[in-house]
Amino acid sequence: MSVYKMTRYTLATSIFNRITGVILSVGLILLVYWLMAVASGTRAYENAHETLSAGIFKLVYAGLLVAFCYHLVAGMRHLVWDTGRGLERAQSKRSAAIVVTVSIVLMLVLGYWLFLAAGRAQ
Numbered sequence: 789m790s791v792y793k794m795t796r797y798t799l800a801t802s803i804f805n806r807i808t809g810v811i812l813s814v815g816l817i818l819l820v821y822w823l824m825a826v827a828s829g830t831r832a833y834e835n836a837h838e839t840l841s842a843g844i845f846k847l848v849y850a851g852l853l854v855a856f857c858y859h860l861v862a863g864m865r866h867l868v869w870d871t872g873r874g875l876e877r878a879q880s881k882r883s884a885a886i887v888v889t890v891s892i893v894l895m896l897v898l899g900y901w902l903f904l905a906a907g908r909a910q
Contacts, residue, residue, distance in 0.1 A: 795877050805862035808855040809845040818845075821854040850899065855897040861887050 818840065838848030839845075865887050868874050874883050 796849040798880045808859040858891040861891045
């Protein structure tokens with residue numbers, strides 16, 4: 789940790805990266821439930837499909853999508869930091885803006901593709 793020059797930008801983005809990691813870990817429970825249902829046969833799968841298709845889960849999936857996009861992009865930033873680059877104040881402020889911008893763009897593209905375009909394909 790002593791290598792990092794902690795500014796509010798690096799602190800905020802790093803904390804949000806950790807929070808989104810926890811959110812994604814909790815989201816794995818849904819994935820495990822779905823995989824267990826698939827492995828348990830048709831009846832279990834139909835029950836899981838009915839449960840996981842409820843409207844509230846669409847909000848959960850949207851939240852997981854936001855967490856995934858941010859965690860992915862911020863994780864790439866952390867990989868760059870691990871090389872010793874981008875640690876100065878101006879660079880960290882710029883990279884924080886890039887992380888947020890790229891995360892939003894990725895979220896919008898994937899959100900459209902998953903929630904809107906996929907719905908029309910059926």
